[in-house]
Amino acid sequence: MSAFARSLSRRRFFGEASCAAISSLPVLNTLLNLRLAGSLAAAELPAPGEYRALVCLFLSGGNDSFNTLVPWSGPEYSDYTASRSVLALPQHQLLQIHPDNTPGRNFGVHYRLPTLASLFDSGDAAFVANVGTLVEPVLNRTQVAQNARRLPLGLYSHSDQIEQWQTSVPQSRNGIGFAGRMADLLRDLNPNGTVPMNLSTDGSNVWQTGIQGAEYAINPGNDQAPTGGAVALSGYQAAFDANNPTRQAFSNGVDSLLTRQYTNLLQQTWAQKRRQAQEAYQLYATATAAPLPGGITFPNTSLGRQLHMVARTLAGRSTLGAVRQTFFVNRGGWDHHSSVIASQEAMLPEVDAALAAFWAALGVLGLRDQVTLFSASDFGRTLTSNGRGSDHAWGGHQFVIGGGVSGKKIYGSFPSLKVNPDAGAEVNALDTGRGRFIPTTSVDEFFAEMALWLGVPKSSLPLVLPNIGNFHSITSSAPPLGFLL
Secondary structure (H helix, E strand, O other), X not given: OOHHHHHHOOHHHHHHHHHHHHHHOHXXXXXXXXXXXXXXXXXXXXXXXXXXXXXXXXXXXXXXXXXXXXXXXXXXXXXXXXXXXXXXXXXXXXXXXXXXXXXXXXXXXXXXXXXXXXHHHOOOEEEEEXXXXXXXXXXXXXXXXXXXXXXXXXXXXXXXXXXXXXXXXXOOOOOXXXXXXXXXXXXXXXXXXXXXXXXXXXOOOXXXXXXXXXXXXXXXXXXXXXXXXXXXXXXXXXXXXXXXXXXXXXXXXXXXXXXXXXXXXXXXXXXXXXXXXXXXXXXXXXXXXXXXXXXXOOOOOHHHHHHHHHHHHHXXXXXXXXXXXXXXXXXXXXXXXXXXXXHHHHHHHHHHHHHHHHHHHHHHHOOOOOEXXXXXXXOOEOOOOOOOOOOEOOOEEEEEEOOOXXXXXXXXXXXXXXXXXXXXXXXXXXXXXXXXXXXXXXXXXXXXXXXXXXXXXXHHHHHHOOOHHXXXXXXXXXXXXXXXX
């Protein structure tokens, strides 16, 4: 069953979207009203043939990003090794990179991420340092301890922080996501709306759930059957099948149900959604049927299969009538309370190999400038060790990849890696304890950069990111962070 049909009965739609989420954020009702009134009239329409897509690579569980991006040498590396202790990577396990905007400061990338390091030095990737969920700027640990600033609900909680990364509304619990709000605003830019603007290779997610729609779920396949594709209605076949009377009878019955006109509103809505689901399946299956050009091979891993499915969808964008799209892919398993060094050594190569294949596919498709991939995760992790691994924290580092990225730079503020002692003078105002760092860049700023690139008018940023005014003025001529051209 496709996401179109499934979305009708989703608990989130009837519960959170129609009640708690909307009532807690009246601006979301404003978004809906403005969109229906033609809020895009003032936005500049894409040029003929223009296409752009965002790919969210979510590393669920909380990736220890302080071993993804590391100071290379000098006092900063000494602070890193002193604070991380047994979790610190020796210098020979770092790939040196040379940011253009950190004079006198070089950094290293985990040696299991050579593709990411190479893309950074070639100018096709960037890092955003110490980014995390914030309601408003928090300057120091005293403000946290005294509740002098509004803080995200459920700090250090997986479920809360995953939701808040995906909604960018950390002051309340709701099921309307950032990409979902963008789709409510931008989806009419796609001339053929049969297949939704938001597509997911990981089923239902908050990030792509809007007021008016949700993600289109794609099956990425598995290690035994890696092809994947749209999810068909079991037993149904649109074409006539004289050799299978049972299937033909079932298909005829389904067609009869879907073409019938109902007086009951619920029955009529169900039939309409089912028809839309069948139309979306047929169109998506047709658009993604051909193999990728150029003989690009993706690794037969969870992430490799998901990004392969994204690449096939990108290749079929013209058939889908897509001008703007978002994709959600997820690789779980990053909650390394123990064996963080060994676990990352085992898992990061999967990420790197999938990124390498995806970048090669974008090159063959001629879409490197039109597609931006970014990482996200629940939270950063403690700089100090619990004796076996690292624990839940707050701010962390993320990366962005694409030809449209102003790369070879580290955006935001890379923090001091000194950790406050249990007793005595404070040495790092951002450390709330054990190297749980207050973010110096908000998720709002991170997402605002991508929203503008995708086509959200600057005046409409508060509609998709309700807290953006706490971090960036929409009347400013400066970009939120500047990592997208």
